[in-house]
Amino acid sequence: MPPVKHYSSSEVNQYELSSRLLSLTENNTSYTLTQINGQRIYRKAPHAWSGPEPSRNCEVFIGRIPHDCFEDTLVPLFRQAGELFEFRLMINFSGWNRGYAFAMYTNDVEASNAIRMFNNYMIRPSWQLGVCPSINNCRIFISRIPPTTPSAEIVRLLYALTDEVQEVRIRRSTASCAAIVEYKSHRGAAMARKALVAAAAAAWGCGARPAVDWSLPQSPQLLKQYREVGRWSAERGVELSRAPEEAGAWSPPPAAPSYTLEPWSQARRLRMIHEAQRSAAHAPHVGYNRISNMESLVASMSGLSGLGGEGGVWAPPTGLGAGGPRAPPSPDFNPWTSRHPLQEFKEFIAHAKDQ
Structure with missing residues (x-):
């Protein structure tokens, strides 16, 4: 591989850089080098x-x-993976690169070779490149739109401020509003992002400070949240529609029916059970009157909880009771397999009787 040139910011000379870049096109007349809109393009x-x-x-x-690091280093390096059709290096106003570039090859096999060869490639000591497939992002995300702004006005403004708009998707909540704008090309989206950063705050007014950035291009689930779709044409004006719900959309499972006691009643039941167990431990020779009182306790507790039944079989509360209307029984309820909430205490009483 060719030696990698690097210079500190104090050593780089713009005249020297220009001469090095000029040698790229002089040595190979099959390419041109132009700079436009913050990027320098080396192209067939x-x-x-x-x-x-x-x-x-x-x-x-x-x-x-x-x-x-500039094209005189990067272009010869990435040529080793295949024939370059275009190499675009992003440049800032000071002339330094912005830390990323795009390399287009003549076929996808050469692009795969470039990823395999140069991802995590050590271009300098302790400095690795990151190379991955390019994503054609054509969407802009705008947040902090004033929630009182009508959807038709949002669509009209975006079409007026930017070109190549394909559609506008809007998501609303009680206190916020956001939009994803899709453009016909990545270049159109890049130019629109630059224009909206400067013009969006003035366009919405009222102290609005909307945030403009790239949307996530690989997030179809995110896009589904923006259900209001708007388009504009000179013939029809603004057209708003609602994105249909998907048939297979996920929804939370219905809550299972619950027949547990109310919290206050459940706590009282447990306290009474513990008191009865302590009494039985202190007096194992409990007489018949004591057992009768405990059976009365079971009956009174069943009345408090609104639960009835005999033996180990019980039924969920139905109809009207002292506590007001109760939920109707579930069709899935099976009294022959459902354990009575007080069954444990009844078994304890039966055991005491046997003794």
Whole structure:
């Protein structure tokens, strides 16, 4: 592999950089080098390429690039994976790169080679590149929109402020409003993001401070939350519609029927059971009158809880009682397999009788 050149910010000379970049096109006239809209594009010349432009599957994203590393180092490096159709390095206003670039190859096999060869490649000591497939993100996310703004007004403003809008999706709640705007191309979305950062606050007014950023391109579940869809055309104006619910959408399972006692009644039942157990432990020779009192206690507790039944069989509360209306029995309730809440205490009494 060719030696990697790197320079500290104090050593980089812009005139020297220009001469190094010029040598790229002089040594290979099949490519052109142009700078536009914050990116420098090294691309196949029209006379050197015939046919359609390679698909998006042929492009890779290159991240974690040192800010003083430029095309004279990166292009020869990534040429080793295959023939480059285009190499785009993002540049800031000072002339340094912004830490990432895009390399498009003539076919997807060469793009896969680039990922295999240069992902985690040590371009400098302790400095690894990150290379992965490029994602054609055409969506912008706008949050903190004033919730009182009508949906039609949001759609109208976005179409007026930006070009290549394909659709606007809106999500509302009681105190917030957000939108995802989809554009026809990644370039259209990038230009729109730059325009909206400067114009959105002034457009909505009323002290609004909307936040504008890229949306997550690989999140279809997130997009489903934005159910209000808006479009605009000169002939029809603003058209709003509601995204249909999906048939297979997940919904929480229904709550299982519960026949437990109310908290206050359940606590009282447990306290009375513990008192009876302590009394039985202190007086194992309990007489018949004591047993009769304990049976009366069971009956009174059954009345308090609204639960009846004999033996080990019980039924859920039905009809009207002293505590007001009660829930009707569930069709899934089976009295022959459901254990009575007081059965444990009844078994204790039966055991005391046997003694």
